[in-house]
Amino acid sequence: MPDQVSAAPDRSTLRLALVVGGLVLSVLLGFGLGRLNAGTTTGAGGPSVAVDHTDPPGTAPHNHGTVTGNDQGAGVEPGGLSVSSAGYTLAPLTTEFPAGRPGQLRFQVRDVQRRPVTRFAVVHDKPMHLIVVRRDLTGYQHLHPSMASDGTWSVPLTLTEAGAWRAYADFTVVADNGGQTAVTLGVDLVVPGGYQPRPLPEPATSTTVDGFTVGYQGEPQVGATVPLTFRVDAAGGAAPLERYLGAYGHLVALREGDLGYLHVHPEPELVDGQVKFWLTVPGSGRYRLFLDFRVKTEVHTAEFTLTVP
Ligand SMILES: [Cu+2]
Structure with missing residues (x-):
């Protein structure tokens, strides 16, 4: 399976393993925790739920790319709240879209030297998962951009209605030494015009x-x-x-x-x-x-x- 491009556990995985049991388990969420915890417990049964407060925010929930075929990982913070995390920055080339007209979202992921990243691990069949939603949580889209050799990602994107939108890039970078870092970065996109926010629908199962x-x-x-x-x-x-x-x-x-x-x-x-x-x-x-x-x-x-x- 493409998920298995990930090789040996990297440093963050080992660190997670080391802190297991020692730290607060005010966990966020886990990937594939069911493989480690057969029951409905607090998730203290495996390294994937260890929480390391020194992890850069936004990285820990996305460690699914770092362990072979295991989707392990959990974190203390949700991802996507920042354009920059773990040394990587989401840099959109355009952020303004006309309402309802087909456009193109282009962006790069840049490292601390501001160079575009070009090596990504394939996680869940794709090297890049892009989620777009309006800030009132309507208009959800899950897209898979493609990358040019210079590290510029692009994907056709139509934002139907005016307002502020959130775009999340969910990816795993492969460093020169083979180490992998899973990150979700977020940035706002804007559609000029009269914004008519919709209330969140009532809770339902x-x-x-x-x-x-x-x-x-x-x-x-x-x-x-x-x-x-x-x-x-x-x-x-x-x-x-x-x-x-x-x-x-x-x-x-x-x-x-x-x-x-x-x-x-x-x-x-x-x-x-x-x-x-x-x-x-x-x-x-x-x-x-x-x-x-x-x-x-x-x-x-x-x-x-x-x-x-
Ligand atoms: Cu996806």
């Missing part, structure tokens, strides 16, 4: 999209890693889910208020036909969940509002 009914079970709570199990039904019963980007589902949670970014991945196989994630939320509040799933080669996104008490 079931929704419909493109003729599918999607629901989940599980009760996320602060400081605990809990399972979240999604079921997708079509008219005739359970929908035949297909792998998309190497997994049966991709879940992004965005926090209301600061748009902190949590990217969670499921267990590698379906569980009773359902997609099972392990989620740890950083604090109480409201989140918008975006579940990408694929049926008959088409990708759909189900959205839920989640309130964490």
Whole structure:
């Protein structure tokens, strides 16, 4: 699998392992924690949930690229809150888009010497995952830009309505020594015009999209890693889910208020036909969940509002 481009554990992984058990477990979320923790406990059972407060914000939740095939990682902060983290800076070439007109988002990831980065690890089938959402959490898009040899990424992008939008670049850099650093950086894009923000929909554990009914079970709570199990039904019963980007589902949670970014991945196989994630939320509040799933080669996104008490 492309996920397995990652080689030996890197320094941050080892550091995570070293601090296990010693530090506060006010964990954010884990990637694939289910492989380490068979139960519904606080997630103290594996190195992936160790929290190192010296980690640069935004890096720890995205260590899924650093361990072979394991998607391990957890962090103390959501990603995407900063344009610069772990020595890498997200540099968009344009940030203004006309409402509803097809455009092109171009950007580079630059290192501390301001050189464009050109070596990225393939994680979940892609070297770059780009999430775009308006600041009222509408208009979600999950895109995969392509990179020119000079390190400039580009992707067609249409921002339908006026307002401030958030773009997240979720990637893993490969350093000259082979070490890998997973980072999610965020930057605002702007669409001039009259902004009509929409209120966040009421919390619900079931929704419909493109003729599918999607629901989940599980009760996320602060400081605990809990399972979240999604079921997708079509008219005739359970929908035949297909792998998309190497997994049966991709879940992004965005926090209301600061748009902190949590990217969670499921267990590698379906569980009773359902997609099972392990989620740890950083604090109480409201989140918008975006579940990408694929049926008959088409990708759909189900959205839920989640309130964490
Ligand atoms: Cu992606």
